[in-house]
Amino acid sequence: MELTVYEEIVRIAIVSPKSRLDAFAAPELRERLETLLAGTNRLVIDLSAVPFIDSAGMAVLVSAMKRARQAGGDVRLVWPTDDAARRILYLTKFDRVFVMADTVEAATKEF
Amino acid sequence: MSECDTLHLDMPASLRYLNVVSASIAAFLERCGTPVDHTTIYNTQLAVQEACTNIVRHAYAENAAGRISVCLTLLRMPPRLRVELSDTGRPFDPCAVELPDLDEVQIGGYGLFLIQSLMDEVSYDFQPGCNRLCMVKRLTSDE
Numbered sequence: 414m415e416l417t418v419y420e421e422i423v424r425i426a427i428v429s430p431k432s433r434l435d436a437f438a439a440p441e442l443r444e445r446l447e448t449l450l451a452g453t454n455r456l457v458i459d460l461s462a463v464p465f466i467d468s469a470g471m472a473v474l475v476s477a478m479k480r481a482r483q484a485g486g487d488v489r490l491v492w493p494t495d496d497a498a499r500r501i502l503y504l505t506k507f508d509r510v511f512v513m514a515d516t517v518e519a520a521t522k523e524f
Numbered sequence: 525m526s527e528c529d530t531l532h533l534d535m536p537a538s539l540r541y542l543n544v545v546s547a548s549i550a551a552f553l554e555r556c557g558t559p560v561d562h563t564t565i566y567n568t569q570l571a572v573q574e575a576c577t578n579i580v581r582h583a584y585a586e587n588a589a590g591r592i593s594v595c596l597t598l599l600r601m602p603p604r605l606r607v608e609l610s611d612t613g614r615p616f617d618p619c620a621v622e623l624p625d626l627d628e629v630q631i632g633g634y635g636l637f638l639i640q641s642l643m644d645e646v647s648y649d650f651q652p653g654c655n656r657l658c659m660v661k662r663l664t665s666d667e
Contacts, residue, residue, distance in 0.1 A: 436577045437539040465546070465566070467573050468634035475631045497566035504641060505634055506626040 425521050426452070429459040434470030442470070446477040454486025457520040460493040471505065478511060487512065489520040530597045537580045537590035537611065542573050545594060549605075552596050553663070558603040560663050567642040568661045572607050574635040575618065575657055583613025583655055603663040604644070610656045617648045618657065 426449040434442060449456060456477060460466070478488040489512040493499050502508060514520035531552050535541050546569040553560045553568075576592055584590035593610040623640065624633035639646060645660040 433543060435539075435542050435573060436580075437542055465569070467542075467570060467577070468632075468638060469577065471634055472631045475629060479629070479631070495566070497563040500563065501567075501570065501638070505637070509627075510629050 423455065423524060424453040425455045425457060425524055427457045427459060427517055427521070429462060429517075431462045433465040434460075434463055434473070435465060435467045436469035439469040439473045443473045443476065446473065447480075450477060450480055450484070454481045454484035455524050456481055456486070456488045457491065457514075457517055457524075458488060459491040459517050459520075460498070461491050461516075463493050463498065464495055466493065466498055466501065471507070474507075475510070487524070489514060489524065491515070491517055491520050530595055533592075533594040533596075535592050535594065537576075537584045537587075537592050537613070539577065539580055542576055545569075545572055545576055548594070549596065549607075552598075553605065556598050556603070556605075556663070558663050561665050564661070564663060564665060568605060568607070571639045571642040571659060571661070572609070574639050575607075575609055575659065578616060578618055578635060579609065579611045579613065579655075579657075582616040583611045585614065587613060599660070605661045605663060607659045607661070608656060609659075610654055612653055613655065615650045615655055617650070619646055619648050 430442060432438065458474060481488045491514050531548065533548055535544060549569050549572060550565050553565055579592055590611060590613050595608040597606040599606055618636050618639060621636050623637050624630055643659040644662050647658045649656045
């Protein structure tokens, strides 16, 4: 019997910030994401514990997504738990640009 | 709290202290005598923080020692919060910047859109040596 077996392992980095993503914190997150994107082009950024996101934080997410997509991967987001933060992502149409999920498990499914 | 009750902050024009502005807005509104929902507070904090970030990055792009004056005033009938930001940096009118096309993926440009979208009134005034951005937010529900 001829049989070819190969194993494909998909590496997904899951990042879960726990504090404000504002213009002060954004550079550190950008640096961490760039390091991770050097090792994988699939990222899940879990925003569920993030209490506040401003445009600088949002810019970091878009920047990472662009870089991941250029490499054939993607960045998926888990919705913030804070309803006001969710509304901002709707307002800026992030839900149309990113694949959004309610949980990390849902975000990693079929990645 | 009477109409003349105001809170003044004089802070370094540094991104490090953005959280201080946000915390001050929340604390001020908590004691303003009018119930203010979380979304209204959040939206106000976000708009003001975006405006402060613009001052740091644009007005004081070449002056790391600049300062931002923040004045919070509660207005009545209907209840509103007026936020005045003053700086002595380069003139920068956020009202004059073209808003982004949100259907296109972009890295920048959300800040001014958020200021315009989340506040009820936004006006900018430049006098020699002083930029003044005034924003007003109704304290009725954003829910």
